[in-house]
Every structure is written in C-alpha cells, then in structure tokens.
Amino acid sequence: MSFLEYAPAPESRAVLSLKPEYGLFIDGDFRSGSGESFATISPADEKHIATIASASDADVDAAVGAARRAFDKTWSKMSGRDRGKYLFRIARLVQERARELAVAESLDNGKPIKESRDVDVPLVAAWFFYYAGWADKLDYAGLGADPKPLGVAGQVIPWNFPLLMLAWKIAPALAAGNTVVIKPAETTPLSALIFAEILQQADLPPGVVNIVTGAGPTGAAIVRHPDVDKVAFTGSTGVGREIAKSVAGTDKKLTLELGGKAANIVFEDAPIDQAIEGIVNGIFFNQGHVCCAGSRLLVQESVHDEVVDRLKTRLSTLRLGDPLDKNTDIGAINSREQLERIRELSRIGEEEGAERWSADCVIPDNGFWFAPTIFTNVQASHRIARDEIFGPVLSVLTFRTPAEAIEKANNTPYGLSAGIWTDKGSRILAVADRLRAGVVWANTFNRFDPSSPFGGYKESGYGREGGRHGLAAYLKGARA
Numbered sequence: 001m002s003f004l005e006y007a008p009a010p011e012s013r014a015v016l017s018l019k020p021e022y023g024l025f026i027d028g029d030f031r032s033g034s035g036e037s038f039a040t041i042s043p044a045d046e047k048h049i050a051t052i053a054s055a056s057d058a059d060v061d062a063a064v065g066a067a068r069r070a071f072d073k074t075w076s077k078m079s080g081r082d083r084g085k086y087l088f089r090i091a092r093l094v095q096e097r098a099r100e101l102a103v104a105e106s107l108d109n110g111k112p113i114k115e116s117r118d119v120d121v122p123l124v125a126a127w128f129f130y131y132a133g134w135a136d137k138l139d140y141a142g143l144g145a146d147p148k149p150l151g152v153a154g155q156v157i158p159w160n161f162p163l164l165m166l167a168w169k170i171a172p173a174l175a176a177g178n179t180v181v182i183k184p185a186e187t188t189p190l191s192a193l194i195f196a197e198i199l200q201q202a203d204l205p206p207g208v209v210n211i212v213t214g215a216g217p218t219g220a221a222i223v224r225h226p227d228v229d230k231v232a233f234t235g236s237t238g239v240g241r242e243i244a245k246s247v248a249g250t251d252k253k254l255t256l257e258l259g260g261k262a263a264n265i266v267f268e269d270a271p272i273d274q275a276i277e278g279i280v281n282g283i284f285f286n287q288g289h290v291c292c293a294g295s296r297l298l299v300q301e302s303v304h305d306e307v308v309d310r311l312k313t314r315l316s317t318l319r320l321g322d323p324l325d326k327n328t329d330i331g332a333i334n335s336r337e338q339l340e341r342i343r344e345l346s347r348i349g350e351e352e353g354a355e356r357w358s359a360d361c362v363i364p365d366n367g368f369w370f371a372p373t374i375f376t377n378v379q380a381s382h383r384i385a386r387d388e389i390f391g392p393v394l395s396v397l398t399f400r401t402p403a404e405a406i407e408k409a410n411n412t413p414y415g416l417s418a419g420i421w422t423d424k425g426s427r428i429l430a431v432a433d434r435l436r437a438g439v440v441w442a443n444t445f446n447r448f449d450p451s452s453p454f455g456g457y458k459e460s461g462y463g464r465e466g467g468r469h470g471l472a473a474y475l476k477g478a479r480a
C-alpha cells in the first residue's frame, strides 16, 4: 500500500486550562480526598496530565450525605420544569465548552479527536437536552401517575466513553428528581472534573451531583453505602457480578451494563462497500473499546474471501497515532493493563489455530498501541470468538444459511448488540427478530441516539439506558 502523506494536524491544547491537581467534587465544591492521590496520564505518550484525589470510605460517606441533603431539601421539592431548566443549561454549557471537553477526553483517554469532537461530546449534549425535555413530563412517560424519584443514585462508570457514560448516568437520574454520587474510572477522570466546573457554572444546587474520583475500592464504597437507593454500573462482567452480590438483599435498585461479543452478520447480497465501512466502524471505532463493538464478523461463505480482502485493504489505509491529530483514525489503547489483555487474548487466538493479520502501521515509541488486527479461520469454540477482547481485534467466522448465522450469533454468553447487512428488508426483520441482543443495527453499526433504549440480555447485564425506558430505572415502582 502506498499512502498519501498528511502533514501533522494536531488540535490545539491551548483551549484547556487544566489545574495541576483536582480534588473531589462534593456539595458543590472541590475538596481534598483523604485517600492517596494518583496521577492520570495520557496513554498516547505516558505523560502526566494531573494529580487526582482519591476518595476514602469517609469521603464517599460525605458525598452521599451531601446528595441526601440536596435530595431532601431542594431537588425532590423542585418542580420538574425547574429541574429541566438546569439540565438545559448544562447541555448548553457542554456545547459552549465542547472543544475543550473533546481535547481533554482525547488527551486522557487516547481516543481520536475526530471521535471525541464529532461523536462523544455532541452525544453528551444531546443526552442532557433529551432528558431536560422529560423533566416536566414524567406524568406522561407511561411509568405511572405522578412518579416519584428513588433518592440518591450511586453510579460507577468505565473509561471507554468517560464523559458520555457520565451523561448516560446523570441526565436521566436528575430529570427524574434523584441526586447523584458518581465515580469516573481511574484512568479517565479528567472530563468528569471539567464537567464539575460546568455544574458550578450552571449554578446547580450544591450536592445534587457529587463526583468522587478513585479506583475500585471507591466504587465499592458507593455501591455498599446504606443510604444509596439506586446503583447504576457500566463496566466488566466480573465487577458487575460483585456489585450484584453486594446489592442483593437490600432495597437498592440496580442496573448493570456489562460486556458484549456482538455478531456483525454480512449476507452475500449486502452492499459490500458499505458493509466494509460498517465492519470497520463496528470494531475499530474507539480502538474497539466498545461494549457493543461488532467484534465477531459472521460472513456468508460465498463472499468471505472478497470481504476479508477488501477489509485488509481498507485497514491498511487507517492512520494510527496521536489522538489529538485530526487525521487520526486509531488512537491509543487506554491503559497498559488493557493493552496486556488484548495482547494476551490475541496470543491465545494464534495458539488455538486462528490466522492473524495486522495492519502494517508504525507504532509510536511511547504509549500504548495495538495495530488493527483480523483473525480468520476462527472457530466458535476459540477464546477470541467467546471472550470480550475490548480492543481493535476482529474475529471472522463464516456461515452458509440464515439459520446458521442466527445460531452462531446467539452462541455467546452475552447479548448486547448485533448487526445485519443485507439488501432485503424482509431478511433484516426476520433475522433481527431471532437475535438475542438488546440493540440490532441494520446496514449500519454503532449508532446512538438519546431517544433509543440501550441494554443487554444474559451476561451483558440488565436494565435499559436511554429513551423513556431509561427513566424507569430512576423512578419508584416504574417498569418500562
């Protein structure tokens, strides 16, 4: 392959005015944490970005206390119309500070700026706008007459879409009248802390949203706190299981959004060029750090060779490198731990007999990187066909008939998403109907909209986020 060479086009960091140190955001103000503080780094060059406070059990208790007072005294007493005004204000401030948030997100997470700028941050604003609209219309959501909030929501989120997951959690909780204690992931706290400044700018009453940073133990302290009424978690299936145990036997409501191993099914009559773009977007978007990623390509045998050839050609044109460069397609892997996990599963893939191909790209000296990779000759029993790799690695399997495609697609412990590529509308409907997956995309992949519910079956978790359904998780007695 020969490339057109692009000159570097880095987005300016000048829009960021980062503090060297960030505290915990509790009761409307930043305060220091009593745990041992930690550094957040850029995964693209391993350079230090800022020092972050770590919340101890006592700090979490203070955050929950602030959330409880805010719930009792202000937020649950406020009219839905007034709550909505705050949410609209937050949405507009996110838009105003969009560039700054995008740069912070790419710096801290490693995702390409074109994704944080064009996908993550616009969706964050969209989520707040959408739920702002619901705040004064809860009576009409079909979730019971005069529905009531639960109280204090404890929320723990992952590092793959730091700000977007924060929006998915906070927007419906506040619209429904709950107050929040939320913990961003330890490798990506930065955008949440800038978001805390936005809450101050929006004059949100103190304590309505509390943002506590820290690692797993801080998350566990939120989950088991007796005064938390609702737990919402997005992350690994392993931690999700621990959380389900911790909450069992209490009155806490729980929603879990866990892993996935989605089938992206390509029939021989599919528009192949379009499907190639969809496959690429399905698994190489956000370095494959996507719970609903199309990580298993199921391709009809008759078009297998053509699809794989074209895919390799397309992958050879992707540009891997500086996340802040506007021409970058593939950014950095979020952490060394995640890189090790991807390497290990890929090694097992080779060992089990699948055939590995990686795009020939120049890997920077520092930071965490993994070239876009395809495995062919994958058997349904291979680890790389069963385990979530959560990286830029695609496993290709084949099928002959629609029935076989459906059986293979459903042959997974997960059930979060799936994709179907075909020219026939009737086939889309017939196949989608039989896939055990929360979201099924047809002739597209990885599309998100705040009005559309999202969530999984089986080990992908339970509960729905987004849309009217997403409100149910934050209202008493409500089932969407």
Ligand code: NAI
Pocket (backbone or CB within 6 Å): 156, 157, 158, 159, 160, 183, 184, 185, 186, 214, 215, 216, 217, 218, 219, 220, 221, 223, 234, 235, 236, 237, 239, 240, 242, 243, 257, 258, 259, 260, 290, 291, 338, 341, 388, 389, 390
């Ligand atoms: P993780 O589940 O450990 O981390 C997610 C969040 O949970 C982080 O904020 C973390 O601090 C917190 N946490 C960790 N232990 C906790 C505990 N005992 N109680 C409460 N909170 C806790 O995920 P990790 O280790 O970063 O990634 C491992 C794998 O999980 C990935 O390779 C991927 O397969 C999957 N994953 C799935 C995500 C999704 O979107 N569904 C997001 C992140 C990871």
Ligand code: MG
Pocket (backbone or CB within 6 Å): 040, 041, 042, 043, 107, 108, 109, 187, 188, 189
């Ligand atoms: Mg970081």
